Amino acid sequence: MSHPIIRIIGPEGTDEYHAACTLRDLIIAGWPGVDDDLHDDIRIVAGAKCYGQATTDIDLVVFVLLATLRPIPPFTLHAAPDPDPIFIRSLCLTIELKSHQPDRVIFDDNQVTVYYRGRPHSATEQAHKQQAALRDFYAHHDLSPPFVTDLIWLPHVPPERLPDVTHNIIGDQASWGTFLRCVVAVRKPWATRVAGVQEIDAFARAHPTHVTQIIDLLSKRPEMTLLGGRTGERINRVRSGSNQIYKESNQIYKEKMGEQLLIFRGRGGTGKTVRLLQLAYDLYTAQDARVLFLTYNKALVADLQWLFALIGADDGAIARAIVFKTAHAFLYRIVQHLGIMQAPEQFIAHIDEHKQRALQHLRNVHAQDQQPCKALIAAAPEHFDWDYIIIDEAQDWPKDERDLLFLLYDFRRFMLADGVNQMVRNAQHTNWREVIGKGPSQVVTLRKSLRLKAGLCQFAHAVARHLDLPNWQLEPDKEMYGGRVIILEGFYITDRSFHDELMELMKQAHNHPIDMLFCVTPSLVDRRPGQPVHSHVADRLQKWGYRVWDGTAEQMRGSYPIQLDQIRIVQYDSCRGLEAWTSVNLRFDELYDYKRRQYTPPAQTTVEFRDEAREAQLFAASWLMIPLTRAIDTLVIQIQSADHPIAQMLKAVAQACPSVVEWRTLTPPEPLPTT
Numbered sequence: 071m072s073h074p075i076i077r078i079i080g081p082e083g084t085d086e087y088h089a090a091c092t093l094r095d096l097i098i099a100g101w102p103g104v105d106d107d108l109h110d111d112i113r114i115v116a117g118a119k120c121y122g123q124a125t126t127d128i129d130l131v132v133f134v135l136l137a138t139l140r141p142i143p144p145f146t147l148h149a150a151p152d153p154d155p156i157f158i159r160s161l162c163l164t165i166e167l168k169s170h171q172p173d174r175v176i177f178d179d180n181q182v183t184v185y186y187r188g189r190p191h192s193a194t195e196q197a198h199k200q201q202a203a204l205r206d207f208y209a210h211h212d213l214s215p216p217f218v219t220d221l222i223w224l225p226h227v228p229p230e231r232l233p234d235v236t237h238n239i240i241g242d243q244a245s246w247g248t249f250l251r252c253v254v255a256v257r258k259p260w261a262t263r264v265a266g267v268q269e270i271d272a273f274a275r276a277h278p279t280h281v282t283q284i285i286d287l288l289s290k291r292p293e294m295t296l297l298g299g300r301t302g303e304r305i306n307r308v309r310s311g312s313n314q315i316y317k318e319s320n321q322i323y324k325e326k327m328g329e330q331l332l333i334f335r336g337r338g339g340t341g342k343t344v345r346l347l348q349l350a351y352d353l354y355t356a357q358d359a360r361v362l363f364l365t366y367n368k369a370l371v372a373d374l375q376w377l378f379a380l381i382g383a384d385d386g387a388i389a390r391a392i393v394f395k396t397a398h399a400f401l402y403r404i405v406q407h408l409g410i411m412q413a414p415e416q417f418i419a420h421i422d423e424h425k426q427r428a429l430q431h432l433r434n435v436h437a438q439d440q441q442p443c444k445a446l447i448a449a450a451p452e453h454f455d456w457d458y459i460i461i462d463e464a465q466d467w468p469k470d471e472r473d474l475l476f477l478l479y480d481f482r483r484f485m486l487a488d489g490v491n492q493m494v495r496n497a498q499h500t501n502w503r504e505v506i507g508k509g510p511s512q513v514v515t516l517r518k519s520l521r522l523k524a525g526l527c528q529f530a531h532a533v534a535r536h537l538d539l540p541n542w543q544l545e546p547d548k549e550m551y552g553g554r555v556i557i558l559e560g561f562y563i564t565d566r567s568f569h570d571e572l573m574e575l576m577k578q579a580h581n582h583p584i585d586m587l588f589c590v591t592p593s594l595v596d597r598r599p600g601q602p603v604h605s606h607v608a609d610r611l612q613k614w615g616y617r618v619w620d621g622t623a624e625q626m627r628g629s630y631p632i633q634l635d636q637i638r639i640v641q642y643d644s645c646r647g648l649e650a651w652t653s654v655n656l657r658f659d660e661l662y663d664y665k666r667r668q669y670t671p672p673a674q675t676t677v678e679f680r681d682e683a684r685e686a687q688l689f690a691a692s693w694l695m696i697p698l699t700r701a702i703d704t705l706v707i708q709i710q711s712a713d714h715p716i717a718q719m720l721k722a723v724a725q726a727c728p729s730v731v732e733w734r735t736l737t738p739p740e741p742l743p744t745t
Contacts, residue, residue, distance in 0.1 A: 075105050079289045080116030086129050089167050089223070090116040093130065093249075100143040100246030109137035113281070118288040123210070125196075125203040126375070127390075130165035130223075131288060134158065135278050139269055142254065143247035156254055156261045160273040162216040163253070164204050165223050165240075166197040172227050180237035182222055186390075187358060189451050196452075197222050197238065208276075208284060216276040217259040221252060323512055327353065328458070331481050331506060335488040336516030337544050338699035342487035343647060344520065346460050347374070349485060350392045353458055360455060363394045365462035370647040371396055372621075397471060403453045404428060404474065407446050425470045432477040443478045454478075461486045463646065465499045472502055481506045488513075489646075517545045521649055521702055525553030525730040529705070530698055532723045537691035544699075553701075553730065557720050558708040560736030562656060563610045568736065572706070573616075576652055579703065582634040583616065587650035589642050589697045591657045591664060595622045605639050607656065646696050653701035658694070659714040665690035 076097060078090045093114060098105050104112065111133070118128040139157035168175070168184050176183045182193040201220035208215035222239045224232075229241040238256050240248055253270065254261060261268045323332055327349075334342045346363070353359040365371055371394045378392070398418065405411045410427045417424060435442045446454040459479055461467065464486035475484070486502055503511050519527050527546035534542035562568065576586060594606050608620040619631035621640040631638060640648065642661050655661070669686035694716075698705065709717045724731040 075107060075110055076112045076114070078114050078116060079285055080114075080118070084117055085169060086116040086167060089165075089225070090114040090130055092225075093132070093165075093246075096244070096246040096249070100250075101140050104140070107137070111135040111278075111281070113285060115285055115288050118204075120203040120207040120288065121375070123203040123206050125199040128164050128200045128204060128288075129167040130163070131204060132161065132163040132165065133281050133285070134161035134163075135273065135281065136160065139267070142250040143245065154268060157267060157269045158250065159269050159271040160216070160278065161253065161270065162204075162218050162272045163221055163249075164197070164200040164218055165221045166193055166200060167223050167225075168193050169226060170224065172231055175224060175227055175231075177231075177233045180233055180235050180239070182224070182239060189455055191452060193222050207287070208280075211284070211287065213280045213284065214276045217272040217274075219253050219256070219258045219272070221249065323514060324352075326510075326512070328482055330510035330512050331503065332485045333464070333488050333502070333511065333513045334486065334516060335513050337542070338489060338646070338696060339519045339521035339544065339649075340516035341518075341520040342489065342516060343374070343462060345516075346462065346485060346487055347378070350458075350460060354391050357457070359391070359457035361392045361458045361460060362400070362456040363392065363460045363462070364397050364400055365394070365647070366397045366466065367463075367644055367647060368396055370462070370644070373648055397467065400453075401425065401428075401471065401474070403450070404446070404478070407449055407453070408432075408442075422470075425468075425474065428474055429470060429477070432474065436477060446478070456483070458483050458485065460484075461502075464488050464502055467500050469500055472500060473505065476505060481509060481511075517543065519544050519546055519550070522546070522699060523550045523553030523703055524548070525551075525727075526555065526699075526701060526703075526705055527553075529553075529555050529723065529727050529730050530695065532726050533698060533719070534695060536719045536722055537694065539688070539691055539695070542695070553703055553705075555705045555707065555727070555731045557724060557731060557733050558706065558736055559712050559717070559734070560708070561710075562654065562706070562708040562736065563607055565736045566614055568734075569611075569614070572652060572654075572704070575704065579651065581651045583637045584619075584631055584634050585651040586637050586654065587645070587648060587652070587700060588637065588639040588654045588656065589645045589700070590622065590639060591642060591660050593660065594656060595641065608639055611637060611639075642693075642697055645700055649700055649702060651702050652704040652706065653697065654706040654708070655697045656708045657710055658697075658707045659709045659711060659716040661697070662690050662694060662714075662716045665693040 076094045078087065078094060080087050080090065097112060104110055112135070113133045115131040115133075116129075118131045120126055120128060136159055139159055141155045141157050168182075170184045174185045176185075176190075180194070183190050184193050185191065197220040201218045204218050205215040220238060223244075224239060224241050225244075227241045229243055232239050232241050236255050238252055238258075240252060253259075259270055259272055259274075261270050263269075264271075323330075326332075334345055336342055350361040350363060353361055363374065365374070374394050378394075398421070401421070401424075402411075402414075402417055405417065405424045405428050406414070408428055408431055410431055411417060411424060413420075432442050443454060456479070459475065461475075461484060464472075465488045481502075484502075488502075522530065522544070524546040527544055530544060531542070558568070572586070573583070576583070588607055590605055590607055595603060596606060596609075597603050603623050604620055605622040608618045608622070611618050617633060617636045619633075619636040619638050620626050621638060621644060638648075638650070642655075642664075666686045666689070669682075669689040671680070671682050671685065698707075707720065709720065711717060712721075721733070724733050
């Protein structure tokens with residue numbers, strides 16, 4: 071029998087889909103005839119995805135929109151009618167589904183803890199996070215959220231085992247009335263009296279017409295593009311060891327996982343992050359391990375989550391076992407649970423002070439022969455119970471953050487990506503081996519480019535030589551021939567014809583707008599007080615009819631694009647680790663000046679005589695190489711002035727690489743505003 075009015079959205083065959091079918095049958099039994107009323111709208115999303123939120127996965131999301139009020143069903147068919155019944159007009163539920171047996175569930179008052187692999191997991195906290203994620207997901211898409219009620223469903227726990235206090239828990243033998251009475255009991259939302267009748271209306275301040283739009287987003291998976299497919303193939307090649315390069319390196323370190331500090335060292339595009347993703351996935355599948363993947367960059371966290379979604383590794387237990395976080399988010403949790411943070415809202419402003427207090431606290435604990443991580447795991451295992459920790463861009467982590475992590479976890483649990491001359495946060499390279507003494511460690515050096523086509527490798531080498539960067543080497547993959555560089559003198563974004571030309575080339579290569587990346591300077595970001603932060607480039611592209619994902623906006627950096635027709639935009643400071651088929655670097659000469667001004671000499675050094683001007687020049691030059699190695703096929707570099715030293719350098723490189731580089735001059739009417 072089909073139920074056209076109660077619709078279930080989600081992948082069939084999953085536990086969540088089966089639970090949604092059971093819930094649908096309970097609704098029909100509790101409200102006879104609801105499946106025949108064409109004016110009612112009830113939808114259940116199984117395995118919903120709130121991409122871009124801290125909590126991505128929601129087991130069940132239930133939307134109930136009724137044209138006619140329906141009462142809460144009685145406990146039994148023969149129960150006396152309630153003298154003051156409560157009616158339902160609309161509901162929005164998030165349901166955390168836990169199929170654990172009773173002996174793996176613990177109740178503490180109205181809190182629910184379940185056990186995975188012998189480790190406690192707070193179902194109550196997870197349910198609350200799901201509710202918050204759905205509300206934030208609405209807001210993220212500029213929609214007014216309904217009142218969201220979070221519930222916990224334990225289908226294998228008898229009702230007599232549930233706590234004898236007010237709670238949001240559903241056990242075995244539940245009816246639709248059980249779910250609704252739970253909503254009433256927790257008073258989320260309150261029942262209000264309208265025209266003498268008590269009713270619950272979760273959409274009182276929201277727009278029911280937005281339900282379809284939200285459901286489409288909740289149930290939409292990122293679509294595979296040619297670029298995503300290439301990256302997924304790289305992970306699969308590493309994972310399978312089918313290529314001789316990967317096969318040799320796999321044999322070197324896989325047998326010693328957990329017995330040594332492992333470091334992958336190489337320049338941008340050599341596959342450091344790909345190998346770390348492969349290791350995380352292998353450790354989960356082979357050892358059922360929990361892996362924490364840390365990086366400093368919100369945009370890169372989003373990009374890694376997007377990649378995992380593309381290769382189908384973001385579902386169910388995998389998403390809970392392999393977790394991506396920013397360094398600051400994890401440090402915040404450490405400081406919070408150590409109890410040394412007085413004003414959470416001031417965490418970032420006083421982060422150096424917080425780190426020093428945390429270090430002193432942990433060193434004192436170690437001096438007493440205690441293990442602080444055990445206490446943190448006991449207090450919050452979902453935040454601190456990790457078998458392995460992966461550090462991306464480890465060369466750029468401040469030493470105090472490195473020391474904090476090594477005080478909490480054995481250094482043998484760590485795997486690092488060490489980018490050569492790719493510093494963003496620090497001017498000096500951070501050595502993670504210097505604090506482990508003679509402890510076992512291994513460095514796997516990567517030289518072959520897995521991203522840049524041969525022509526782009528040739529161009530990057532020529533730029534590095536002309537910038538006088540010492541020992542800059544990147545070996546091209548001979549199978550990846552081709553690659554082109556277009557240098558634009560003028561104002562790219564005011565010339566639509568050139569942009570349309572690039573988009574047509576992307577289309578001919580069977581790519582999508584999402585495979586294009588714009589990198590912009592801070593001057594191209596609008597930061598007017600009282601206005602949402604956004605880029606001028608996004609404004610112009612949208613005016614031309616293109617859709618964008620504007621990573622310069624704070625509200626967007628934690629998410630990632632899920633539409634193929636969105637062009638990505640980030641600030642240069644957030645571009646490291648990202649890649650694109652076509653990368654457009656705007657105001658490249660301005661980037662050099664910006665980074666020279668940013669250079670800060672190290673506070674402590676053993677060098678007696680220093681040339682700080684030379685150091686600043688090398689710092690800025692090294693920075694230029696980061697956006698120059700984002701593209702796979704086409705690199706566009708736009709400069710403001712032909713007289714700038716960077717423009718002169720690029721002219722010399724263009725003459726040295728005539729088969730790769732094309733120089734164009736644009737004469738638009740006026741540039742974009744400068745903020």
